[in-house]
Amino acid sequence: MKRNAMTVVIGAVLIVIFALLLFVFQVRQSEVAVVTTFGKPTAQPYDKPGAYFKWPWPIQKVYKFDQRVQNFEDRFSENLTGDSNPLLVMVYVGWKITDARAFFPKFAGGSTLAAQNMLESMLRSAKSAVVGKHPLADFVNADAKQLKFDAIEIEIEQAVQSQLQTNNCGIGIAFLGIKKLGLPENVTQTVFQRMTSERQILISRFQYEGEAEAQKIKSAADRQAAETIANADAAATRIRGEGEAEAARVLPVFEQNPELANFLLRISALQQSLNQRATLIFDERTPPFDLFQHLPTNAPSR
Amino acid sequence: MSHDHEPDHTHEHPAPAPVTPDDAGSQALAEALHSSFAIVKVVMVLMVLAFFSSGFFTVGPQEKAVILRFGRPVGEGEKVLLNSGWHWSYPYPIDEVVKIPITEIQKVNSTVGWYATTAEQELSGEELPSGPSLNPAVDGYAITADRNIIHTRATLYYHIEDPIHFVFNFVSASNTVQNALNNALFYTAAHFNVDDVLTRDVAGFRDAVLQRVSDLTEQDQLGIVIDQCEVQSIPPRQLQDVFTRVTTARENRNKILNDARSYENQVLSQAGAQASSITNAAAADRARFVESITAEAKRFGDLLPKYESNPGLFAQMTLVQAMGPILTNAQDKIFLPERADGKPRELRLMLNREPPQPKSAPANP
Numbered sequence: 282m283k284r285n286a287m288t289v290v291i292g293a294v295l296i297v298i299f300a301l302l303l304f305v306f307q308v309r310q311s312e313v314a315v316v317t318t319f320g321k322p323t324a325q326p327y328d329k330p331g332a333y334f335k336w337p338w339p340i341q342k343v344y345k346f347d348q349r350v351q352n353f354e355d356r357f358s359e360n361l362t363g364d365s366n367p368l369l370v371m372v373y374v375g376w377k378i379t380d381a382r383a384f385f386p387k388f389a390g391g392s393t394l395a396a397q398n399m400l401e402s403m404l405r406s407a408k409s410a411v412v413g414k415h416p417l418a419d420f421v422n423a424d425a426k427q428l429k430f431d432a433i434e435i436e437i438e439q440a441v442q443s444q445l446q447t448n449n450c451g452i453g454i455a456f457l458g459i460k461k462l463g464l465p466e467n468v469t470q471t472v473f474q475r476m477t478s479e480r481q482i483l484i485s486r487f488q489y490e491g492e493a494e495a496q497k498i499k500s501a502a503d504r505q506a507a508e509t510i511a512n513a514d515a516a517a518t519r520i521r522g523e524g525e526a527e528a529a530r531v532l533p534v535f536e537q538n539p540e541l542a543n544f545l546l547r548i549s550a551l552q553q554s555l556n557q558r559a560t561l562i563f564d565e566r567t568p569p570f571d572l573f574q575h576l577p578t579n580a581p582s583r
Numbered sequence: 584m585s586h587d588h589e590p591d592h593t594h595e596h597p598a599p600a601p602v603t604p605d606d607a608g609s610q611a612l613a614e615a616l617h618s619s620f621a622i623v624k625v626v627m628v629l630m631v632l633a634f635f636s637s638g639f640f641t642v643g644p645q646e647k648a649v650i651l652r653f654g655r656p657v658g659e660g661e662k663v664l665l666n667s668g669w670h671w672s673y674p675y676p677i678d679e680v681v682k683i684p685i686t687e688i689q690k691v692n693s694t695v696g697w698y699a700t701t702a703e704q705e706l707s708g709e710e711l712p713s714g715p716s717l718n719p720a721v722d723g724y725a726i727t728a729d730r731n732i733i734h735t736r737a738t739l740y741y742h743i744e745d746p747i748h749f750v751f752n753f754v755s756a757s758n759t760v761q762n763a764l765n766n767a768l769f770y771t772a773a774h775f776n777v778d779d780v781l782t783r784d785v786a787g788f789r790d791a792v793l794q795r796v797s798d799l800t801e802q803d804q805l806g807i808v809i810d811q812c813e814v815q816s817i818p819p820r821q822l823q824d825v826f827t828r829v830t831t832a833r834e835n836r837n838k839i840l841n842d843a844r845s846y847e848n849q850v851l852s853q854a855g856a857q858a859s860s861i862t863n864a865a866a867a868d869r870a871r872f873v874e875s876i877t878a879e880a881k882r883f884g885d886l887l888p889k890y891e892s893n894p895g896l897f898a899q900m901t902l903v904q905a906m907g908p909i910l911t912n913a914q915d916k917i918f919l920p921e922r923a924d925g926k927p928r929e930l931r932l933m934l935n936r937e938p939p940q941p942k943s944a945p946a947n948p
Contacts, residue, residue: 307676309654311751332653350803351754352762357719369719373762375753375803421773423728428774456759456803458766461695462726462773463719469732470716473821476731476777480825484832491836495843502847506854513858517865524869528876534883541890542883544898548905560915562930570918 303337313348313381316341326381344385350375350455353397355404357461360412368417369463370408372437375455376400384451396452400441407440420462434458637674642667645687647746651679656747663747683746688810690740691757693764696725696772697736698820713820724819725772733780735772735816737792739764745806756805760796763803767795768814780816782830789814 308314310330315322318341327333328348335341357371376396378384388395411433419429438457445452464472535542555561563570642648648665650657650672657663657678672678699711699721717724717732724732741760743749749756771791772780780788793812800807818826890897910916922928 307654309679310651310656312654330651330653330655347754349752349754350759352758354762373766375759417730421726421728421730423774423776425774428728430770430773456799458762458799459769460762460765461723462769463724464726464732466716466718469719469724472730472732473716473819476819476822477825479731480822480829483829484825487829487832487836491839494836495839498840498843498847499850502850506850509851509854509858510861513861516862520862520865520869521872524872527869527873531876531880534880537883538887538890540894541887544901545879545883545886548901552905552909555909556912557914559913560917561910561913562917562919564919564928565921573918573920 304334305332306335306343307332308345311347311349313346313378315344315346315381315385317344322382322385328381346378346381346384347393348378348381350377351393353400354460355401355408357463358405358408359465360409362412362417362420363414364416364418366417367465367468368412368420369461369465370412370459371461371463372404372408372434372457373460374400374404374441374457376452377455378451379453380451382451383449387448387450396450399448399450400452403441403444404437407437407444411436411440430459634674638671638678640670640672640680642670642682645684646682647685649681649683649747649750651681652677654679681750683743683750685743685746688740688742689757689760689807690738691761691764693737693739693761693768695723695765696768697734698722698724715821717819725769727772727777727780728774729776731777732819733772733777733816734819735768735780735814737764737768737812737814739796739809739813740811741800741807741809743806744808748804748806753805756807759803759805760800760807763796763799763805764792764812766799767792770795777818781818781826785814785816788816 306314308327308330312330313326313328314333315326316335317323318336319339320342323341335343352373352375354373355371357369359367359369362368384396388399414436415429415433418427419433422428434457438454441457442454445454565571565573640648642665644667646667648670649663650665650670652673670680672680698713698717704711723734725735727733739760753759771788775784775788775791789812792814793809796812797809800809886897919928919930
């Protein structure tokens with residue numbers, strides 16, 4: 282009968298779906314599944330995505346875990362550095378389940394919260410051990426070679442990693458870094474005082490440095506100016522000297538007749554000296570006034 | 584199956600027409616059952632349709648999608664990522680669609696190095712007053728290489744390059760990026776001096792932060808590309824005043840130095856000008872001197888034969904010739920004729936510092 286065949290098909294489909302739900306489970310990308318048989322983990326965990334076969338409950342049970350990197354930050358806790366400075370350090374960790382079979386029995390039902398609690402205690406001890414080995418100068422330093430920031434992070438990571446391994450937790454650290462550094466509250470106050478005094482030193486240094494530097498520049502300029510002028514004077518003297526030397530070459534001409542030379546010189550000296558504002562008094566014997574000598578004058582012949 | 588029942592369904596409508604009145608009650612019941620069964624069938628068909636059409640989904644312009652079939656991404660390599668548009672997948676539980684924002688710029692802030700404040704407080708400018716010290720539980724700050732305290736915060740812009748990595752390898756990748764930024768700020772501050780961070784090398788500080796963040800994100804294989812990084816650093820508010828005074832002092836120093844330099848320029852250029860005028864004057868003197876002595880020599884050479892031919896006459900002539908201009912130039916000329924009796928005259932001069940006025944030097948006869 283038609284109707285019967287239809288019912289059988291529908292029934293078969295329903296049974297297949299029901300069976301699939303019971304016998305098949307999915308593992309998503311980024312997930313890992315552990316299958317327990319009567320409460321005991323069996324075989325390899327399924328860490329590749331896909332659909333897998335299982336026996337239905339209560340024979341087998343599937344536990345799925347997130348295989349992705351999970352973030353965790355520990356507490357901002359105070360530690361003593363190698364040179365006894367209190368330093369607050371907070372680290373962040375990226376961790377992931379590397380071995381679900383080991384991870385699963387370790388923490389009740391595979392709870393990530395329990396795992397993080399354990400991680401925190403491991404971090405605390407690793408942090409205080411590593412921070413205690415390094416002086417403060419390894420954390421903050423202007424010299425890149427002496428700064429051991431990276432090295433400290435790696436040391437903490439290794440310490441945690443080795444603890445995880447010895448405990449066989451099935452957890453791996455993907456990365457670890459310092460999130461925050463700080464100082465205890467009362468220390469910040471003394472740091473502020475020190476900073477203030479450093480600033481004040483800077484202020485006065487800028488003031489005096491500026492004035493001194495300016496003075497230096499000015500006096501150097503004055504000196505250089507004076508030097509330039511002195512050089513120019515020297516050069517001027519030299520130039521005039523050269524002129525005299527050049528003139529000396531002409532002197533032999535005058536030596537042909539010193540008497541005439543002398544005479545001419547005297548004349549030109551006379552001309553020059555009487556050039557301005559001169560008052561001359563003559564009598565009849567001075568030429569050309571001697572021409573007056575024999576003139577009839579209107580002088581009363583007393 | 585619905586096809587099978589269709590004839591029943593059409594047959595049902597005219598059903599009330601041929602009424603068989605043997606059992607009215609059972610007839611009514613059968614009818615009711617028939618019609619409700621039909622409704623159920625229609626609902627079932629709709630549900631099946633809805634089930635399959637629920638597989639349609641859209642991918643927006645700024646996202647990509649991945650179909651997980653039985654948990655496994657469908658496709659190989661680049662084809663895993665579905666671009667924007669309409670897509671179809673099998674409904675849950677066979678397929679699952681994961682959408683990933685990709686082209687849009689993502690942004691994370693790092694404020695672990697900043698004092699306690701909120702965006703509203705900052706906008707309104709009403710921030711909590713700063714106490715004398717910083718409480719590490721509340722106020723964030725970074726420690727510089729010279730062990731000063733500063734506040735610093737950063738904003739990082741990035742976009743996702745490898746969505747598969749970003750989504751399927753990290754529970755909270757953006758949180759990881761943020762922590763990388765936090766770490767970069769503290770790491771970079773730890774080897775910069777306070778003045779470099781705040782004033783001298785602000786850009787260098789930012790570049791170093793950026794470098795560290797990109798190193799870290801690359802190392803952690805986050806599958807992101809960093810676009811931009813903004814860093815802001817300020818001195819602690821408690822010390823704002825004294826830091827401002829340092830800035831003022833530095834500016835003053837620069838002003839004083841600039842003044843000194845302009846003085847220097849002025850003095851040097853003046854000296855240069857003066858020096859060249861001195862040497863130029865000397866050169867002119869020299870030229871004039873040489874010129875005049877040469878001219879003199881030439882004149883001497885010209886006069887010499889005349890002199891030699893009759894020295895006395897020449898001397899006389901030259902002297903008289905010279906006297907001409909001398910007398911012309913002289914301001915006062917006084918002629919004293921000989922006394923008639925031939926005795927010498929007595930002459931008294933009154934010398935005065937004042938410029939001699941005409942006839943101020945009278946000759947007493």
